[in-house]
Amino acid sequence: MPVEFLGAGYGNPSTETVPLTGPVFDPGYTRDIVRAHEAHGWDHVLFPYSSDGPDPAQAAAFAAAASTTIQLRVAHRPNVSAPTFAAKTFATLHETSGGRVTAHLIAGGLTSDQLAEGDALEKDARYDRLEEYARLLLQAWTADEPFTHAGPYYRADSFVLRARPGTRPGLSAGGASRRALEVGAAVADVFALFGEPLAATAAQVKLLRGFAAAAGRGLPRLQIAFRPIVAATDDEAWAKAHAIRARIEARDVGPVASLSSAPAAPGRLPENTANLRLAELAAAGERHDRALWTPTVAGAGGLPTSATALVGSYRTVADALLDYVDLGFEIFGLRGYDLIEDAIEFGDHVIPLVHAGVAAPSVASSAGAMICPS
Template sequence: MPVEFLGIGGTNDGSETTPRSGPSFDKQYTLRLARAHQEYGWDRVLFAYGSGAPDPAQVAAYVASRVEDLRILLAHRPNVSYPTYALKTFATLDQISDGRLTVHFITGGNDHEQGREGDRLTKDDRYARTREYIRIVKRGWTSREPFDHEGAHYSFRDFVSDVFPVQQPRPQVSFGGSSPAAYAAGGAEADVYCLWGEPLAETAQQIEAVKEAARAAGRTDVPRIQVAFRPIIAPTEELAWEKAYRILGDLRQAGANPRRRPAGPPQNAGSQRLLEVAARGERHDRALWTPTAAATGGAGNSTALVGTPETVARALLDYYDLGVEILSARGYAILDDAVDFGRHVIPLVRAEVARRDAARADHDAA
């Protein structure tokens, strides 16, 4: 089974522990970070979406036109665009990047954040809208003839695009979520299903839920699984844990600022699950550490893997053994941690996967 590594296509040097030193979109830093990911063995970077953040599609186009080979995961919220317009944006970006695009559709797990851009739908209605949106995008990517659509959220007549993706039949679709509504929508439509880092047992349960949803939708295949972590590595276990507690202190200090603290308990199931895991204990399995999630209110990708590169690599392989093909990782010193992880962890994981593949091939040939 192949393994891929996903990093972050950040637009500035800020993180949960460090205020940014320049503008929200620092072009030089953005390019340095992307090139570092490419140089140190990452496969792809995510260009994330936030209501007040730089437009990730334009940032992705900027990077794709200047960095060869590095693949792109573009986050997109259906509430900000009509699907016929969005599918042309995606197809154009796939042309600019010579076929390196995957689109990650975000339904939205926080009513306040969604409302910042005028989205007033309920959570279940948002999932229904996302599913309809993805279907329109897929059809528009592949249809050479005009088509009509009449749905609960979108209606149009006689649409056909004049720009098509390089990838055939289409770019891949990525999706995430930890609620039954998310499993149903993503299980039906996604090529890649994204989860946040939970203990191995809970991750296995979520993977099975996604597979069941795919089967219920009549699929003969299942989405590939991606899991995200915040690695904290150092040359020794002692140094790694010292580093982890320094980061935790910074997170707690940042969380004391009301402007940076989540407003109330999380509404989305993924964050709720992370906080439930954190409430059960700080350490799980080989290297999973939850206080970083507790300190941020379970905000997004927030559970850590702590240890030496060897320990963290083995922990990632534990998830690989569950069927996780895409390992997403992002540190707190974004650029430096991307370099360190790429230099010290990625080669260990790839070498072990290659060893297993070779052993399997030898066994099959015997």
């Protein structure tokens, strides 16, 4: 089974530990971060979506011209354009980039960011809309003849996309709610989860597999997200992790310009299932399995705004990722706290170990289910 790595195609270097000092979208930084990932063993970069950020498709088009092989994952929210228009956008970008585009559909996890662009649809209904949107994209990319569609959210009358690319773009989605899993199982090529302990993750995969079977499909390719904190030794990695935690707590600014979320009011519960699960996980303890660490999920008001971390030596984190490979995961979505520097370190030292482990599985992976004390 091939294993791939997806990094950040962001427009500025800001993170929870690095304040924004320049523009929110710096084309030169986008070029540099994409090239760094391409040169150091990564397979994909993600261009995120937020109401106040750059157009991910335009950023990806710029990055495509500055790169050669890296795959372009382009986030998109169904509320911002008609699916027929989006089909043309992604088809054109896919063709001009040499077949490197996957559209990542986001139902929308934060009501305030949806409302900023006039979208007041409730959460479950947003997934219903996403499913209809995805089906229209797939039909537009593959139909040879004009088709007509009349659904709850969209209409098309004798539409045909004559400018179809030679191969269709990929389609990914994600989430943790039952409806998110149902929709992803029905329409997505790739389904993305946030990093949870192995047992909980295996349960999510089991649910997804059942929904895919009910939809008459095979299981989508599985992706999972973490924040890697790595070093040459475990002790050095944990020292780095505690320093990162201190920097996050010192800033206490909540989400930053490079993320597609916004601060929540203190004391308010997370709005989406993925963040609620992360909040419950963090409350259950800081350390799980080989290397999973939860303090990185906390943002403003103590609410989750980020993914869990994997902390350890290059070998430890590689083995932790191989535990998820054993669960069927093929794509790892990862970003550090110093975006380019961490991408280079991880690409040079951890990615080769994971590839080697996939090629020659080790009995060491059997230790991955062990739960570390908090």
